[in-house]
Amino acid sequence: MSDTIDILLIDDDKFLHKFIRKTLPKERFNLRGTFDGPSGIDELSNQRPDVILLDVEMPGLSGYEVCTQLKNQENYKDIPVVFLSSHTSLRERLQGYEVGAVDYIVKPVEPEYLITKINLLVSYELERQKLQEEFSVAQKNVIMALTGSSELGLAIKFLEKLICFQDLDDVSAGLLECTRQFSLDCCIMLIQENESYWYASEGTISPIEKELIELCDKDSRFLDFGNRTIINYPQISLLVKNMPLDDMERYGRIKDILPILLAGVNSKINTLATQQALADQGNQLIYSFKQIRNNLYYLGKTLISNRQESMEVMTGLLNELNYDLLRMGLEEEHEEYLLERLDSAIEDSIKKMDSGKEMRDALYFILQNLQEVMSNHDQLVEAFNKSTQHQSVENSNSMGDDIELF
Secondary structure, eight states: OOSSEEEEEEOSOHHHHHHHHHHSOTTTEEEEEESSHHHHHHHHHHOOOSEEEEESSOSSSOHHHHHHHHHTSTTTTTSOEEEEESOOOHHHHHHHHHTTOSEEEESSOOHHHHHHHHHHHHHHHHHHHHHHHHHHHHHHHHHHHHHTHHHHHHHHHHHHHHTTOOSHHHHHHHHHHHHHHTTOOEEEEEEETTEEEEEETTSOOOHHHHHHHHHSOTTOSEEEETTEEEEEETTEEEEESOOOTTOHHHHHHHHHHHHHHHHHHHHHHHHHHHHHHHHHHHHHHHHHHHHHHHHHHHHHHHHHHHHHHHHHHHHHHHHHHHHHHHHHTOOHHHHHHHHHHHHHHHHHHHHHHHTHHHHHHHHHHHHHHHHHHHHHHHHHHHHHHHHHHHHHHHHHHHOOSOOOOO
16 A cells, blocks of 8 residues: 555535545545446546545445445455445444445544544554455464474474483484484484484494584584585484475474474483483482491490490409408598599499490481481382383373374
């Protein structure tokens, strides 16, 4: 639509033609006019207007009849029609709406009101055309999505199975099976702990293919050359050797889907590394707990043994002192004093050695907690392994080759 708005006025009132012609600024509006319905319909073939102002009551064809004819013609049905009428009843307005008009203006009309109405109608028409174009693009995209639903389904199935893979061999086998169903011939380099692992659809990789993948700039997501494409992620690089250049829509879909698959694989490799690190850490903790438990056990046993030996030594010492005191010929009061001091010292020592029971109880409590932690850790690992195995079996049983997304 040009900057100048083209308006066709169909009305048998000559005064109204003059009034509207004076009302509408010439630099903004181009007004053409006819005085009856058939002439107005003929005028449409000369130039398609942006807006039609249509009188309701005219000799011959009424405005309603003219509008009905226009809406039945493919070339003219989208032109906005505004009725001009001196009737103000709801019935008249409903009839105008029923035959396809977008607005209804009651005569006489104020100039500013008419200009505002026309500008609004033009804006409405521009917006309608824009929405129509967007709808057409969206419809095309839907058709393309439906066409690629099978490929999308394969990708979703792979991503659902990805969580159950236990190692790099499982991950590579699943990815190659998925790309094989895309009819793609691929080579894969997986990186874990700075080690490279190679896999291919055909089982072998040529030296030059390895070099291409290794030398490719890892900061570049895509590298296209001929019908070959390399896609890079930190933990995976994929070389596709037969991209479908003869079908550009499918080519575009594959270039959209493959990064999704590789992003999932990249995350899975990081997860596997984390799982292995946690497993190693868990084993180290178990070993440490066992060592601590053993050391605490022997420590407690040694404390008990030392206590018993100390008791025996002090008892023997007391008996020897009693005998020695008798031989020394000390006065009775001195002898009693020394014996009381010895008895008091021995009782204090026994009390302090009896506190070893509290230490033993504390050590026993620590041992019990360590055993509980070890048992919980073992149960957690066993539950995780069983859950992963169950999910793997469930996916393999429930997910067939048929894919239905809609």
